[in-house]
Amino acid sequence: QAILAQVLARLSRDFPAVVAMLGSAAKHLRAPCTRNGQRAARAIATRVRAGGLVQALKSHRAPQAAARLQQQSRLFSGDAVERDVMEFDVLIIGGGPAGLGAAIRAKQVAEKMGKELSVCVVEKGAEIGAHILSGNVFEPRALNELIPDWQEKGAPLDTPVTSDSFYWLPTGTTSIPVPGPLLNLAPALRQHGNYICSLGQLCRWLAEQAEAMGVEIYPGFAADIPVFGENGEVIGVQLQDVGVAKDGKKKDQYSAGMQLLGKQTILAEGCRGSLSEAIMEKYNLREGVCPQHYGLGVKEVWEIPDENFRAGTVVHTVGWPLDQMTYGGSFIYHMKGNLIHIGMVVGLDYSNPYLSPYQEFQKFKLHPRVKALLEGGTCISYGARVLNEGGIQAIPKLTFPGGMIAGCAAGFLNVPKIKGSHTAMKTGSLAGEAATEALLGEGPAPVELTVYEDRVKSSWVWEELDAVRNFKPSWHLGMMPGMAYGSASLMLSRGMEPWTFKWSKKDSEYTKPAAECKKIEYPKADGVYTFEILDNLVRSGVNHEHDQPAHLKVKPEKSNVPLEVSLAIYDGPEGRFCPAKVYEYVPDEQGNPKLQINAQNCVHCKCCSIKTPQEFINWTVPEGSGGPQYSTM
Numbered sequence: 001q002a003i004l005a006q007v008l009a010r011l012s013r014d015f016p017a018v019v020a021m022l023g024s025a026a027k028h029l030r031a032p033c034t035r036n037g038q039r040a041a042r043a044i045a046t047r048v049r050a051g052g053l054v055q056a057l058k059s060h061r062a063p064q065a066a067a068r069l070q071q072q073s074r075l076f077s078g079d080a081v082e083r084d085v086m087e088f089d090v091l092i093i094g095g096g097p098a099g100l101g102a103a104i105r106a107k108q109v110a111e112k113m114g115k116e117l118s119v120c121v122v123e124k125g126a127e128i129g130a131h132i133l134s135g136n137v138f139e140p141r142a143l144n145e146l147i148p149d150w151q152e153k154g155a156p157l158d159t160p161v162t163s164d165s166f167y168w169l170p171t172g173t174t175s176i177p178v179p180g181p182l183l184n185l186a187p188a189l190r191q192h193g194n195y196i197c198s199l200g201q202l203c204r205w206l207a208e209q210a211e212a213m214g215v216e217i218y219p220g221f222a223a224d225i226p227v228f229g230e231n232g233e234v235i236g237v238q239l240q241d242v243g244v245a246k247d248g249k250k251k252d253q254y255s256a257g258m259q260l261l262g263k264q265t266i267l268a269e270g271c272r273g274s275l276s277e278a279i280m281e282k283y284n285l286r287e288g289v290c291p292q293h294y295g296l297g298v299k300e301v302w303e304i305p306d307e308n309f310r311a312g313t314v315v316h317t318v319g320w321p322l323d324q325m326t327y328g329g330s331f332i333y334h335m336k337g338n339l340i341h342i343g344m345v346v347g348l349d350y351s352n353p354y355l356s357p358y359q360e361f362q363k364f365k366l367h368p369r370v371k372a373l374l375e376g377g378t379c380i381s382y383g384a385r386v387l388n389e390g391g392i393q394a395i396p397k398l399t400f401p402g403g404m405i406a407g408c409a410a411g412f413l414n415v416p417k418i419k420g421s422h423t424a425m426k427t428g429s430l431a432g433e434a435a436t437e438a439l440l441g442e443g444p445a446p447v448e449l450t451v452y453e454d455r456v457k458s459s460w461v462w463e464e465l466d467a468v469r470n471f472k473p474s475w476h477l478g479m480m481p482g483m484a485y486g487s488a489s490l491m492l493s494r495g496m497e498p499w500t501f502k503w504s505k506k507d508s509e510y511t512k513p514a515a516e517c518k519k520i521e522y523p524k525a526d527g528v529y530t531f532e533i534l535d536n537l538v539r540s541g542v543n544h545e546h547d548q549p550a551h552l553k554v555k556p557e558k559s560n561v562p563l564e565v566s567l568a569i570y571d572g573p574e575g576r577f578c579p580a581k582v583y584e585y586v587p588d589e590q591g592n593p594k595l596q597i598n599a600q601n602c603v604h605c606k607c608c609s610i611k612t613p614q615e616f617i618n619w620t621v622p623e624g625s626g627g628p629q630y631s632t633m
Contacts, residue, residue: 081256083238088120088216090435091236091262093223093275095123096132097199097421098407098428099268100206101146106432107213115440119215119432121207122237122260124222126625128207129200131270131604133299133385133633134421135331135341136199137161137191137314141460142425147209155205157195159336162312164191169319175369186490188416188468191314196335198632199421222621223275226282227259233447234402236261237275240621245547264435264449265403268428271386272606274619276409285396285405291506292390292411293472295328296607298361298579299343299384300536301632304377309338316418318479321363326350327389327475327482328357330364331418332373339632340377342370345418347389347475348507348611352517353573358384359522362530366523374529382531382539383633384579384605387420388413389472392465393502398453406431414464415472416490423461430455467495473503507610514571533581540603541629542580544622550599551622552582552608558616562595566613574612579605603628 090106092099103119110117125131138157143150150157166178166189183189207217223237236259243254267276271294280286313334322328327347335341344361364370388394388411395412398405407424414423434452438445456462470489475482489497525532544551554562566572567585574583580601588594604627609619 081241083256084258085261086120086258087236087261088118089263089439090117090119090266090432091260091264092119092121092266092268092432093237094268094270094273094407094409095121095125095128095207095217095219096203096268096270096407096424097142097206098270098409098424098431099123099266100128100203100210101142101425101428102266102268102406102432102435103210103215103217104146104206104213104432105429106436107210107215109433109436110440111213113436113440117436117440119210120260120262121210121215121217122221122223122239123217123219124621124624125219125627126629127204127219128217129203129631130219130629131627132200132203133297133383133628133630134199135297135299135333135343135418136197136421137331137333137419138195138197138199138202139417139419139422140193140195142422142429146425146429153209156201157197159196159312159334161191161194161196161314163310164314165316167315167317167319169317169321169367172320172363172367175317175367182491186416186487187494188414188464188471188490196312196314196333196341198335200630200633220625222624222626223260223269224257224621226265226275226279227261229402231447232401234265234279234400236265240623242623244549246549248549251547262403263439263445266406266428266431266435267403267409268406268424268431269409271388271408271411271413272609272619273409274621276405277609279400279403279405280396283397283400285398285400287397289396290390290393290502291504292388292394293503293507294348294386294607294610295345295389296348296357296384296386296577296579296605296611297343297345298358299341299382299633300379300539301381302340302342302374302377302379303338304340304374306338308373308375308377309340310334311336317364318483320367321360322346322479323352324479326352326355327472327479328360330361332370340373342374345387347472348386348577348607349476349505349510351510351512352520353511353514353570354517354520354576356520356522356576358533358579359520359576362525363522365529371529379531379536379539381630381632382536383628383630384603384607386606386610389415391415391472392462392469393473393500395465398456399448399450401448404431404434404449404452412461412465414468416468416486423464426459426461427456430459469495470497470499470501473501476503506615508613508615511570511573511611511613513569533579534601537580537601537603540580541631542601542603542627543629544600544602544626546600548623550597551620551626552597552599552602553618553620554595555616555618558614561612561614561616563593566616567593567595570613574608574617577607577611579603579607583608 167175222240224240227236229235239257243251315332318329330344333341346357406428412423413420471486474485585593608617
């Protein structure tokens with residue numbers, strides 16, 4: 001109900017997204033199901049404009065909600081702005097597999113205990129799934145545990161894997177298949193029992209299950225900063241203010257971000273989450289572990305003719321067009337509806353500053369086998385997102401005073417599987433379970449729930465990641481040694497080696513000076529199979545309010561790095577690795593180069609916060625609902 005006040009400030013500029021958020025907010029007002037909820041929300045919006053929020057709430061049979069809002073509004077010490085406050089037992093940041101898994105499991109445990117528990121999920125995308133991007137071949141192990149009857153309940157998993165192939169591409173015209181029986185020797189590479197799906201659609205279904213259990217889900221609101229208690233513990237988050245102009249001045253539609261408070265806060269923002277990174281730094285959660293490594297995934301969805309389509313087909317490749325020293329590979333998944341999910345992942349520990357992951361992917365589509373598959377088809381969607389590649393060696397401490405970190409925010413992706421959705425859902429479930437048992441159990445709940453980390457380390461998630469821990473690090477010797485060692489580890493020793501490879505460098509520190517590297521010339525886009533970035537960007541649905549402070553900021557202490565280091569030494573790699581053309585060096589009025597940040601293009605991949613020299617970019621959240629609008633990713 002308090003959220004409605006903030007939503008209404010954005011009605012004039014972003015009506016479709018706002019209607020979706022109002023529909024979710026209306027459920028808190030006891031409005032029945034989705035379609036009726038949206039109608040009620042529109043009516044509430046009209047009444048609010050005419051006579052104020054509290055009166056509107058009362059008129060829609062929500063007097064308790066109105067009273068709760070009036071009672072909880074207060075001025076926090078040290079804050080010059082009066083902010084509405086809502087309090088919950090469990091507060092979850094992020095509406096992906098980890099966050100929704102946590103919410104559902106928390107409600108399940110509470111129901112089993114016969115007690116009430118208030119659970120809130122906040123998601124910065126305009127709707128659940130809007131910012132979700134994954135391959136995705138989904139392993140249902142965690143879903144089987146969380147919702148055993150998911151098939152009867154209509155989960156959108158209707159394309160089982162029927163065939164699985166793996167190719168090495170030595171050149172741009174050749175391909176060498178890996179024999180299937182050899183591939184199946186490695187448990188991590190087996191696809192039997194998995195499903196090709198849109199992870200965004202699956203998350204929307206999970207959200208429906210959560211809401212049916214009483215979870216309050218608020219999409220379109222960006223969690224900006226943590227809120228701390230008197231003893232330094234996390235007690236919640238503060239949402240991003242709405243209606244602040246580029247120059248920092250408050251516009252007419254300004255609305256202060258609410259503070260959402262929770263007895264336990266679960267951070268499930270996904271890979272490189274801004275709040276999670278801030279919390280890791282504040283509480284030194286990464287002490288004693290390796291720096292996290294990342295890959296950038298660039299993906300398109302195509303609709304192709306019947307003659308090229310084989311539902312349930314899974315294809316992976318390594319090799320061309322990437323060089324021997326760059327980790328990465330491609331994927332092609334056939335999903336029902338004649339849809340092809342095609343993309344490439346490039347490890348961000350590559351060395352040549354002239355490499356462009358986006359252009360490498362476009363080039364890949366020109367391979368004769370791939371081009372023939374896409375012939376006669378239409379590209380309908382585009383997006384990009386970073387993913388964790390550090391494995392178990394880079395998992396931070398998972399708990400802090402007042403909360404926990406779950407899913408890809410912590411880094412639970414299984415690298416050789418190229419899968420993290422199942423581990424995200426499982427760790428989220430464990431976090432929700434730990435929070436509920438502590439809050440509803442006998443006696444006062446501990447401020448820090450270390451039992452969560454204990455359960456993760458005794459679960460199949462930890463066992464699975466431990467078995468593949470040496471796969472990705474071995475690629476630092478090159479593709480051939482990496483494939484040789486990785487294959488032996490996966491198929492023979494299966495993680496039983498008495499050693500563990502470690503590293504001390506961040507991805508940005510692997511970049512070589514431009515003078516030591518060869519420039520890479522990429523083919524010009526043909527507009528049929530390959531596309532210019534800005535033309536493809538339209539397919540992501542990306543949109544931000546133009547008149548707001550840029551959410552991509554050069555760190556003040558590194559203000560000299562863009563010109564004196566990045567451009568001077570590395571020839572501005574951010575202009576090439578960004579898959580949305582956010583960064584470019586342009587002349588100023590005197591003809592001198594300056595870094596121009598086109599923040600409105602940002603698809604929230606987070607790559608710039610990782611690969612810029614010295615990590616000079618600070619990625620912060622824009623106004624809620626801004627960013628890509630993925631529907632089938």
